[in-house]
Amino acid sequence: MTTSIHRPAGTLELGLARGGVELKTFFRQKEAVVFTFSLPVVLLVILGTLFSGEVVGTGITVGTLFTAGMIAAGIASTSFVNLGISIATDRDDGTLKRLRGAPMPAASYFVGKVVLVLVASLAEAAIVVGIGWLLFDLALPAELGRWITFAWVFGLGVTACSLLGIAASSLARSARSAPAVMNLPYLVLMFVSGIYFIPLSSLPQPLIQIGSLFPFKWMAQGFRSVFLPDALVEQEVAGAWEHGRVALVLAAWCIGGLVLCLTTFRWRSRRDS
Amino acid sequence: MTTQSAISVRGLRKRYRSVTAVDGLDLEIEFGEVVAMLGPNGAGKTTTVEILEGFRPRDGGEISVLGVDPHRAGREWRQQIGIVLQDAADAGELTVAETVTHFARYYPAARDPGEVIAMVGLTDHARRRVRVLSGGQRRRLDVAIGVVGRPRLLFLDEPTTGFDPQARRQFWDLIKGLAGDGTTILLTTHYLDEAGALADRVAVLVAGRVVAEGPPASIAGRSATVSTVCWLEGAEPREVETDNPAQVIAELTARFGGSVPGLSVSRPSLEDVYLNLIGSTS
Numbered sequence: 001m002t003t004s005i006h007r008p009a010g011t012l013e014l015g016l017a018r019g020g021v022e023l024k025t026f027f028r029q030k031e032a033v034v035f036t037f038s039l040p041v042v043l044l045v046i047l048g049t050l051f052s053g054e055v056v057g058t059g060i061t062v063g064t065l066f067t068a069g070m071i072a073a074g075i076a077s078t079s080f081v082n083l084g085i086s087i088a089t090d091r092d093d094g095t096l097k098r099l100r101g102a103p104m105p106a107a108s109y110f111v112g113k114v115v116l117v118l119v120a121s122l123a124e125a126a127i128v129v130g131i132g133w134l135l136f137d138l139a140l141p142a143e144l145g146r147w148i149t150f151a152w153v154f155g156l157g158v159t160a161c162s163l164l165g166i167a168a169s170s171l172a173r174s175a176r177s178a179p180a181v182m183n184l185p186y187l188v189l190m191f192v193s194g195i196y197f198i199p200l201s202s203l204p205q206p207l208i209q210i211g212s213l214f215p216f217k218w219m220a221q222g223f224r225s226v227f228l229p230d231a232l233v234e235q236e237v238a239g240a241w242e243h244g245r246v247a248l249v250l251a252a253w254c255i256g257g258l259v260l261c262l263t264t265f266r267w268r269s270r271r272d273s
Numbered sequence: 274m275t276t277q278s279a280i281s282v283r284g285l286r287k288r289y290r291s292v293t294a295v296d297g298l299d300l301e302i303e304f305g306e307v308v309a310m311l312g313p314n315g316a317g318k319t320t321t322v323e324i325l326e327g328f329r330p331r332d333g334g335e336i337s338v339l340g341v342d343p344h345r346a347g348r349e350w351r352q353q354i355g356i357v358l359q360d361a362a363d364a365g366e367l368t369v370a371e372t373v374t375h376f377a378r379y380y381p382a383a384r385d386p387g388e389v390i391a392m393v394g395l396t397d398h399a400r401r402r403v404r405v406l407s408g409g410q411r412r413r414l415d416v417a418i419g420v421v422g423r424p425r426l427l428f429l430d431e432p433t434t435g436f437d438p439q440a441r442r443q444f445w446d447l448i449k450g451l452a453g454d455g456t457t458i459l460l461t462t463h464y465l466d467e468a469g470a471l472a473d474r475v476a477v478l479v480a481g482r483v484v485a486e487g488p489p490a491s492i493a494g495r496s497a498t499v500s501t502v503c504w505l506e507g508a509e510p511r512e513v514e515t516d517n518p519a520q521v522i523a524e525l526t527a528r529f530g531g532s533v534p535g536l537s538v539s540r541p542s543l544e545d546v547y548l549n550l551i552g553s554t555s
Contacts, residue, residue, distance in 0.1 A: 009378055009379070014378065014379065017375060017378050020375075021364075021367065021371075021375055024366060024367060024371070025364075025365075025366045025367065028366040028402075029366055090363070093361070093362040093363045093365070094358055094360065094361035094362055094363045095363035095364070097328070097358060097361070098356075098358060098361055098363055098418070100328065101326060101327075101328065101351070101354070101356040101358075102351060102376065102379045102422075103348040103349070103351035103352040103379050103380065103422070104348075104379050105348065
């Protein structure tokens with residue numbers, strides 16, 4: 001046996017190696033990839049086509065208005081749903097147990113998940129924006145300021161959704177039940193967040209209030225402010241883009257989600273504890 | 274507690290709600306030893322191993338594994354431990370080679386992944402996805418992951434459950450090879466022949482404590498107990514229990530004036546001893 005003595009790899013280095021494993025595992029599971037990426041895309045194409053006509057006095061079609069919000073649905077799918085399922089699966093199939101028994105810092109595991117979520121979410125955002133551009137007249141913004149808004153909405157949104165996904169993964173009893181456990185709240189929240197159903201202001205007030213508690217409504221609002229002309233701000237519940245409040249709510253969810261993760265994360269499955 | 278033993282356990286206790294899983298267990302394992310823990314289901318084998326691996330907290334007792342309390346052990350301790358899980362199904366989408374290579378990265382003095390894959394006999398399957406491996410191949414991959422970091426101490430929890438006889442023999446050869454290299458091994462098993470074939474020492478667990486302990490050939494007075502001598506008197510089978518079978522055979526030989534028809538001498542098998550142990554205490 002040959003031995004190669006080397007310095008043990010650092011947390012970040014191992015985390016990036018984990019990221020490689022996560023990406024391979026994710027992209028080789030064809031059904032999961034298709035489902036994660038295509039649910040928002042299929043709904044975008046179907047619902048976007050159903051919404052006809054233009055938003056009065058703006059020259060913007062309802063389909064365009066809808067597409068901008070669907071970027072949030074896409075990212076919620078690749079972060080919240082996908083991460084929740086993948087961690088529940090890791091807990092169920094022995095991945096977490098094996099990693100706990102290996103000389104790997106716990107942080108490296110989460111760095112690996114961050115790599116997975118970032119790559120998948122960027123790809124999903126590109127797909128939704130691309131389809132919106134092709135089919136629904138979504139214009140790519142020219143101003144740098146709007147791209148800066150995109151960057152922070154994306155960053156805070158992905159972080160908040162991921163942390164919520166990690167916390168929600170503990171609700172799934174097994175890998176098999178995880179997709180159901182993650183997708184049900186996802187679909188409901190997409191409706192009450194003014195993403196599948198627009199404009200949000202046409203929903204009953206209690207539903208709007210429920211949707212406003214979660215990050216998805218604010219993420220969608222942020223993306224609409226990036227991709228839509230300012231005339232469409234009239235469609236928002238508050239009649240304003242509310243960038244300050246979007247940032248505040250998403251940041252609050254990042255902190256709350258982190259606390260939730262730290263208090264609820266389990267390395268073992270329930271059957272095993 | 275000294276650090277001269279690989280594993281030292283004194284009065285280990287663990288309860289799950291109302292069930293006492295481990296009840297004052299003592300165990301001492303020297304470096305280089307292969308020790309098998311035998312016992313019926315629910316005797317506390319897996320709980321004990323998981324406490325020693327640092328996966329579970331304990332309720333009482335003192336433990337030292339490689340000189341460290343596993344519950345407080347850090348990364349350097351983990352680098353010296355190899356764990357072969359009982360029912361892992363992870364890494365299904367990776368290939369065998371990718372999996373072993375990935376786990377090699379965690380260790381400072383890892384074995385060459387290709388050599389480890391050859392050692393467990395998976396070279397022909399190195400490029401296959403883990404999820405398409407058979408049960409026996411999957412367990413050999415688990416062993417590969419367990420030993421790639423060149424552990425000083427290896428835990429094997431029921432490693433051959435569900436194997437066909439040939440796969441078990443191959444697996445035993447693999448474990449004997451590791452033991453021959455000086456790896457300290459603690460394995461749990463349901464199979465007495467496995468314990469007999471692999472272990473320098475057997476510890477029998479019943480109801481969370483060690484009820485007997487010793488080399489497989491002499492455990493629980495197996496080597497000292499009475500033997501049974503059987504032969505045929507005409508067509509009639511006869512048997513005598515004796516402390517001194519050689520003398521009985523000498524007398525029979527003299528009486529028959531040469532070969533004794535149907536002669537056999539038997540001692541209680543490891544299984545007899547084991548069943549007697551778990552029967553008499555549970």
